[in-house]
Every structure is written in C-alpha cells, then in structure tokens.
Amino acid sequence: MAPAPPPAASFSPSEVQRRLAAGACWVRRGARLYDLSSFVRHHPGGEQLLRARAGQDISADLDGPPHRHSANARRWLEQYYVGELRGDPQGSMENEAVAVEETQKTDPAVEPRFKVVDSDKDLVDWQKPLLWQVGHLGEKYDEWVHQPVTRPIRLFQSDFIEGLSKTVWYSVPVIWMPLVLYLSWSYYRTFAQGNVQLFASFTTEHAVAVPKSMFPGLFMLGIFLWSLIEYVIHRFLFHMKPPSDSYYLIMLHFVMHGQHHKAPFDGSRLVFPPVPASLAIGVFYVCLRLILPEAVGGTLFAGGLLGYVLYDMTHYYLHFGSPPKGSYLYSLKAHHVKHHFAHQMSGFGISTKLWDYCFHTLTPEKPHLKTQ
Numbered sequence: 001m002a003p004a005p006p007p008a009a010s011f012s013p014s015e016v017q018r019r020l021a022a023g024a025c026w027v028r029r030g031a032r033l034y035d036l037s038s039f040v041r042h043h044p045g046g047e048q049l050l051r052a053r054a055g056q057d058i059s060a061d062l063d064g065p066p067h068r069h070s071a072n073a074r075r076w077l078e079q080y081y082v083g084e085l086r087g088d089p090q091g092s093m094e095n096e097a098v099a100v101e102e103t104q105k106t107d108p109a110v111e112p113r114f115k116v117v118d119s120d121k122d123l124v125d126w127q128k129p130l131l132w133q134v135g136h137l138g139e140k141y142d143e144w145v146h147q148p149v150t151r152p153i154r155l156f157q158s159d160f161i162e163g164l165s166k167t168v169w170y171s172v173p174v175i176w177m178p179l180v181l182y183l184s185w186s187y188y189r190t191f192a193q194g195n196v197q198l199f200a201s202f203t204t205e206h207a208v209a210v211p212k213s214m215f216p217g218l219f220m221l222g223i224f225l226w227s228l229i230e231y232v233i234h235r236f237l238f239h240m241k242p243p244s245d246s247y248y249l250i251m252l253h254f255v256m257h258g259q260h261h262k263a264p265f266d267g268s269r270l271v272f273p274p275v276p277a278s279l280a281i282g283v284f285y286v287c288l289r290l291i292l293p294e295a296v297g298g299t300l301f302a303g304g305l306l307g308y309v310l311y312d313m314t315h316y317y318l319h320f321g322s323p324p325k326g327s328y329l330y331s332l333k334a335h336h337v338k339h340h341f342a343h344q345m346s347g348f349g350i351s352t353k354l355w356d357y358c359f360h361t362l363t364p365e366k367p368h369l370k371t372q
Helices: 013-021 047-052 059-063 071-080 131-145 159-164 171-192 212-238 247-262 274-291 294-320 328-341 354-358
Strands: 026-029 032-035 081-085
Touching (some): 131 247
16 A cells, blocks of 8 residues: 655744745745745746735636646646645735735746656656657657647767857857858948959959948848848748658757757757857858858858857846836737747747748737647
8 A cells, every 4th residue: 555645834824924925936826835936037028927926826827817727837847846825815914924925927928838757758768868769759750849848858878069059148249249240341441442343253244343441231131131041940841740750850849949849948059059050151151152242242241150159048047037018029029929939830939920920821910828
C-alpha cells in the first residue's frame, strides 16, 4: 500500500502578507496558494500586471470571463503550489496590514499557455542534451515542439559548443552596433568622393552616378529590406515542417527555431548567438558585394545590419518587456504571444506587422485557446 502523501503546508493570511511585503509573488485559487515569484519576470502580460494580482484569488482569471484558460494552463499552475490558506478562503486578505489593490484582469491577448512536463513520461529525457533526441520523435515532433515549457534547454553535450549556442541579449548591440557605425561612416565617405556608379561593371556608356545624397535613402532601404528578409526566413525556413522520417531535418529545424518555440522564455536563446550570426551576416555581405558596387551594397548592408539589431532587441523585449497597454509595442507583443501559443503558422513579423498585413498572415484578433 502506497504511503499517504504528506499533509499540505498551511499559511495564515498574515503569513502570506509578510511574504508579499518581502517581494514574493503569491496568488491563490480558492484556498490553494501558488508561489509565482520565479515566473513573474516571464509573464507575457508584464511583471507589473502579475504582481498586481499578488495575494488575490485568480480563480476568475483562470476559469471565467473575460476569458477562459485552457485546462493545460490550469494544470501548469500546479507546479507552483505551496500549500493552503488557513481560515475562510472567500475572505479578503486585502484587509490585512499589507493591502493589495484591485486591478484589471490579465489581457488574454498576452497570456501564456504552457505544457506541464513530466520528466519521466515526456518523449525526451530532459536530463540529457535534446538535439540528438528530437530526430527520433518522427511524426510526434511537430506537436511536441509546439507545446511550450518554462524550463531552459540544453542542446549539446560539449560545454564549449553549448556555450556557442547561447548568448545574453546585450551581446547583439555590443558586437554589431560598432560595425554598423564604422560601415556607415566609411561608405558615406566613399559616396562623398563622387565616384560611385551603378552598372559600371557592365557598361561605361550607361553607368549611373550615385550622389552622396542617396546615402540616407539606401541606408533606410537596407532596414526596410531586412524586415522583408526577416519575415521570409521566419515563415518559410524557421516554420517549415520537417518530414517525419528525416532525422537530420528534424534536428536542423530544432536547432534553428524549434528550440525557441519549445522554451520561449529561455533568455539565453532569444537572440542569435554571435558565432552563427556572424556566418549568416557574412553570407549576406558577400552576396551584396557581388551584386552591387561596394559603396551601394555596403550601405544597404549597414542599414540591414541595424535592422537586424533592432529585430533582435524587439524580439527580446516582446518576451520579457511590459509595454503600456494600447501602445504599438503592446500590439506587437500580443501578436507575437499568439504566434507562440495559439497560431504558430501566422504572425511571422517580429519588428513590424507590415508583411503579415501584405501577405494575409496576421494572427486572429480573438485568441483561440487550445485545450490539451
């Protein structure tokens, strides 16, 4: 006969309030208490919004209007269970020494839905690197990779290679912004010399001189073209569905983008690491140099590189930032959250929704909550 589970811990309202005053983020569902302190920074609705619910009963947020969470999300909450509230669970803890103000309900447009991972029953062994395991998932891979979890991912056995696959967010501006500034100044000086010509490599008779006044337009065109490249890569490469019988294509998809959908709040995998980013950026630079005069191609490249930096910074902010409700960034965040948790085959724009408008891939206005 299996031993009885240990009795749940119990906390008085004053004990809970002391923890809230110390900075913890506890919420309750009826008499059940949950410590969300470790998750508060990851909350897509914003840390301030979740902390504003601290100490309150979130049953209505989970189970009723203005929106209903999936059963999967309610199960996910249980991993943060810490015990029971003593006394009348219907009573208000707001009457204690540390009051909690009533605030707005969490906006469903920016509310996450996660899968509870049972390490003993999941399709992969989370104690081992995942990259070499995912190829064996076959036809189960697509469903598995789109069931997000709130834990970090390890891809490689080697600590060195694993380190190259991750980075901190600020590495992007620190590494690439000096190059943007250097290239911009260098190519502007080349334009200022007045000897930049289009088509000169094909014909001298019909070559077109490019004045230095064209530099800002070419730079902005580079930023604009990056937004299109970003959309195309995200939609057609990152969201390709690998054949279920291809071990290596499944691995390739996972290392390129699947890992991000599996663990969307792994902060070390939200921006492109410098080494793989350098390889991709180098390819773009060589292609532009082969097609266009050095100053023209270089200026487009500098603008595109700035577009990439803005893209990666925006992407990180959409996951961890708390934009004011009603702002453009808030609408981008809602757009991206729906892409991750409900409509993975739409909402491909990160830094702008322009191309989603153009190609009719906007996420639906009303989020569709999947039940698992």
